[in-house]
Amino acid sequence: LILKELRQITIIGLGLLGASLALAVRRSMGGVRVVGWGHRGQTRVKAREQGLCDEVFEDIGQSVEGADLVIIASPIGTFEEIFEKIGGYLGNGTVVTDVGSTKVLPHKWAQKLPKTAHYIGSHPIAGSEQRGLEFARDDLFEKANCILTYGRKVDAGSLELLRYFWRELGCDVYEMGPARHDRLLANVSHLPHVAAAALVNASADEDLKMAGKGFMDTSRIASGPANIWTDIVTTNPENICKGIDRLVGELNKMKAAILKKDAKRIGSLLEKARAKRSKMIEFKLNKKEILS
Amino acid sequence: LILKELRQITIIGLGLLGASLALAVRRSMGGVRVVGWGHRGQTRVKAREQGLCDEVFEDIGQSVEGADLVIIASPIGTFEEIFEKIGGYLGNGTVVTDVGSTKVLPHKWAQKLPKTAHYIGSHPIAGSEQRGLEFARDDLFEKANCILTYGRKVDAGSLELLRYFWRELGCDVYEMGPARHDRLLANVSHLPHVAAAALVNASADEDLKMAGKGFMDTSRIASGPANIWTDIVTTNPENICKGIDRLVGELNKMKAAILKKDAKRIGSLLEKARAKRSKMIEFKLNKKEILS
Numbered sequence: 001l002i003l004k005e006l007r008q009i010t011i012i013g014l015g016l017l018g019a020s021l022a023l024a025v026r027r028s029m030g031g032v033r034v035v036g037w038g039h040r041g042q043t044r045v046k047a048r049e050q051g052l053c054d055e056v057f058e059d060i061g062q063s064v065e066g067a068d069l070v071i072i073a074s075p076i077g078t079f080e081e082i083f084e085k086i087g088g089y090l091g092n093g094t095v096v097t098d099v100g101s102t103k104v105l106p107h108k109w110a111q112k113l114p115k116t117a118h119y120i121g122s123h124p125i126a127g128s129e130q131r132g133l134e135f136a137r138d139d140l141f142e143k144a145n146c147i148l149t150y151g152r153k154v155d156a157g158s159l160e161l162l163r164y165f166w167r168e169l170g171c172d173v174y175e176m177g178p179a180r181h182d183r184l185l186a187n188v189s190h191l192p193h194v195a196a197a198a199l200v201n202a203s204a205d206e207d208l209k210m211a212g213k214g215f216m217d218t219s220r221i222a223s224g225p226a227n228i229w230t231d232i233v234t235t236n237p238e239n240i241c242k243g244i245d246r247l248v249g250e251l252n253k254m255k256a257a258i259l260k261k262d263a264k265r266i267g268s269l270l271e272k273a274r275a276k277r278s279k280m281i282e283f284k285l286n287k288k289e290i291l292s
Numbered sequence: 293l294i295l296k297e298l299r300q301i302t303i304i305g306l307g308l309l310g311a312s313l314a315l316a317v318r319r320s321m322g323g324v325r326v327v328g329w330g331h332r333g334q335t336r337v338k339a340r341e342q343g344l345c346d347e348v349f350e351d352i353g354q355s356v357e358g359a360d361l362v363i364i365a366s367p368i369g370t371f372e373e374i375f376e377k378i379g380g381y382l383g384n385g386t387v388v389t390d391v392g393s394t395k396v397l398p399h400k401w402a403q404k405l406p407k408t409a410h411y412i413g414s415h416p417i418a419g420s421e422q423r424g425l426e427f428a429r430d431d432l433f434e435k436a437n438c439i440l441t442y443g444r445k446v447d448a449g450s451l452e453l454l455r456y457f458w459r460e461l462g463c464d465v466y467e468m469g470p471a472r473h474d475r476l477l478a479n480v481s482h483l484p485h486v487a488a489a490a491l492v493n494a495s496a497d498e499d500l501k502m503a504g505k506g507f508m509d510t511s512r513i514a515s516g517p518a519n520i521w522t523d524i525v526t527t528n529p530e531n532i533c534k535g536i537d538r539l540v541g542e543l544n545k546m547k548a549a550i551l552k553k554d555a556k557r558i559g560s561l562l563e564k565a566r567a568k569r570s571k572m573i574e575f576k577l578n579k580k581e582i583l584s
Contacts, residue, residue: 125504145502174502187495188503192510195491197565198542202535203479208572210437210466211480212417214513216582218484219569221506226563233558237550243494244547248540250490255536258529266525271518273489277511280500290508 006032006161010067012060012082013074014038014047017099017127019136021073022052024169027138037063039074046133061089069161071122072098076231080109090117095158097122101185102235103149103178118158121149121178123185124171129223142170143289149178172289186239190232194240195247196222297453300325302359304352304374305366306339309391309419311428313365314344316461319430329355331366338425353381361453363414364390368523372401382409387450389414393477394527395441395470410450413441413470415477416463421515434462435581439477441470464581478531482524486532487539488514 009025011018014036022034036053037060038044047056057063064070064086072082079098090096096119100106103121110119126144128135146166150159159175166173176184196219200208208215233240250269257265284290301317303310306328314326328345329352330336339348349355356362356378364374371390382388388411392398395413402411418436420427438458442451451467458465468476492500492514500507525532542561549557576582 125502128505145504147502184499184502187499188507191494192491192507194543194546195487196510197562198539198546199484199487200565200568201542201561202483202538203568205568205571207476207479208568209575210417210439210476211572212437213420215480215484216573216576217509217512218488219565220509222562222565223569223573224566226559226566229562230555230559233546233550233562234553234555237553241547241550244543246494247490248543250493251486251536251540254486254490254525255533258525258533258536261526261529263522263526267518267522269493270489270514270521270525273492273511273514274516274518276492276495276497276500277515279497280503281508281515283501284508 006068006165008033008035008067009069009071010035010037010064011053012037012063012070012072012086013078014043014052014056014133015073016131016133016135017124017140018071018073019047019052019133020126020138020140021071021099021169022047023136023138024141028168028170035063035067039078043133050133052133052136060085064089064094066091067094069165070094070096072096072100075228076100076102076106076235077227079106080112083109083112087112087114087117090114092116093118093157095120095155095161097162099124101189101232103181105235107149107151107178118155120154120158120162121147121181122162122166123147123149123181124166124169125189129221131225131228139170141166144171145289146171146173147181147184148173148175149181150175151177172287182236183239186236186243190236190240191243191247193221193224193229194233194244196220298324298360298457300327300359301361301363302327302329302356303345304329304355304362304364304378305370306330306335306344306348306425307365308423308425308427309416309432310363310365311339311344311425312418312430312432313363313391313461314339315428315430316433320460320462327355327359331370335425342425344425344428352377356381356386358383359386361457362386362388364388364392367520368392368394368398368527369519371398372404375401375404379404379406379409382406384408385410385449387412387447387453389454391416393481393524395473397527399441399443399470410447412446412450412454413439413473414454414458415439415441415473416458416461417481421513423517423520431462433458436463437581438463438465439473440465440467441473442467443469464579474528475531478528478535482528482532483535483539485513485516485521486525486536488512 034053036056044056094117124146126140200222326345328348336348386409416438418432488511
């Protein structure tokens with residue numbers, strides 16, 4: 001039933017996430033027409049050369065015409081303008097979603113969409129520190145968690161469609177309000193990013209030459225595109241600042257224990273972290289989200 | 293010439309590093325007798341069952357008798373006692389080294405060794421968050437950097453032997469004084485560990501269930517054994533505290549930029565980290581230390 005309703009998907013933005021979406025839809029949902037829009041001419045040329053979509057448009061309005069589902073996969077800072085630009089071209093009942101990493105502001109901006117369109121936020125927790133359609137993978141969303149966000153009023157059919165859509169791409173779907181999403185993601189994603197960047201900036205280039213696998217993994221996400229992460233940080237400021245305060249608090253607990261030469265306390269802080277992470281890994285192994 | 297002089301290597305401690313050393317020596321240096329000592333009876337039984345060494349001793353004095361090279365691969369907190377215990381059993385000219393992650397205190401403790409033995413510190417920057425000989429790998433030291441530490445007086449022949457030894461296992465060998473080593477490693481290894489543990493402790497268990505690959509990588513090293521890391525932290529306190537101060541300083545720079553809603557400043561901090569890490573990765577790719 002739902003599959004039949006999904007005849008055209010338009011993907012706005014053909015970077016790593018948008019292009020991976022196009023590949024994943026083509027792999028999992030044969031018969032669905034995939035339309036793309038890219039901001040840069042070079043991206044549109046590459047997308048056409050690779051046959052990433054059935055059609056790639058330069059005009060964003062044209063790209064959403066006839067779409068049953070529009071997925072915005074561009075940096076969050078562009079959403080408000082995109083909602084304004086596409087509003088007049090959306091068909092009656094079109095479902096609009098995005099793959100942005102913060103949700104409170106996108107929900108606010110989405111109020112500018114016509115009442116006949118249904119906006120629900122999506123956040124597939126997938127990606128990498130790489131950018132651009134060159135790194136797109138059709139299995140990027142497999143085993144990923146995807147959070148759908150909506151408020152008290154939500155269109156039941158649109159919600160059903162999005163649940164179906166993300167599950168079809170291999171995601172485990174969770175649902176919550178945008179405020180809870182932004183608080184949660186600040187803790188598990190935005191704060192780690194800010195911490196990784198701070199760790200790199202706290203070290204001299206000369207020292208980094210001797211970094212081992214530990215440092216490389218701990219800092220990997222700091223290689224993510226600065227513009228995309230700037231949008232994430234600026235659209236989730238309070239939660240990230242609270243996270244920084246908590247992290248600084250933990251670092252200072254360790255410093256206090258070191259200054260007191262309190263080996264027992266140092267050990268208990270390290271063991272607490274080890275045990276917590278071990279519990280997290282066990283949970284994900286049981287869920288088969290990761291493999292041992 | 294040097295190979296001929298190396299007839300017996302004794303490895304004190306058969307955890308992940310010690311057992312990997314035994315495997316690596318057997319793979320790369322046929323004909324060298326590998327003797328092991330393990331603190332726990334269970335470890336000795338497993339080592340014997342797996343044929344990890346030519347011989348495994350319960351008595352630490354016996355284990356170093358006849359050794360040309362003794363490598364201490366137990367937690368740093370045990371070094372002082374081990375130096376005291378093995379001193380009387382070392383042959384004339386025996387080279388003693390260790391694989392510990394801090395070096396200033398081991399050098400101080402090594403002064404208790406007889407004058408006829410030659411101590412030089414080794415730090416192969418390799419390992420994982422796992423522990424125990426079950427996880428031993430004969431290629432653990434391939435492409436790793438190994439730092440040799442010594443002061444103004446060093447026995448030239450012993451230094452030559454250790455350079456040869458670590459290169460034979462696939463390491464890139466660097467040399468410096470113990471104080472410089474401890475400052476450098478605080479920055480690229482001990483601070484990241486403390487930061488990863490603090491990041492895990494700053495998050496609620498419930499939130500961690502939604503953590504993605506970014507969080508898992510950023511926090512991976514926090515799964516390392518708490519006892520080993522407690523020894524590292526307590527033997528390098530000043531450098532780690534300075535590192536914590538620098539990291540907290542960087543985190544607070546970001547917080548200040550967020551509070552001022554200064555997107556340009558946020559972007560420049562993130563871009564600085566991205567560019568620094570990219571330079572580090574490029575350096576390691578050129579050196580073939582990592583693969584693209």
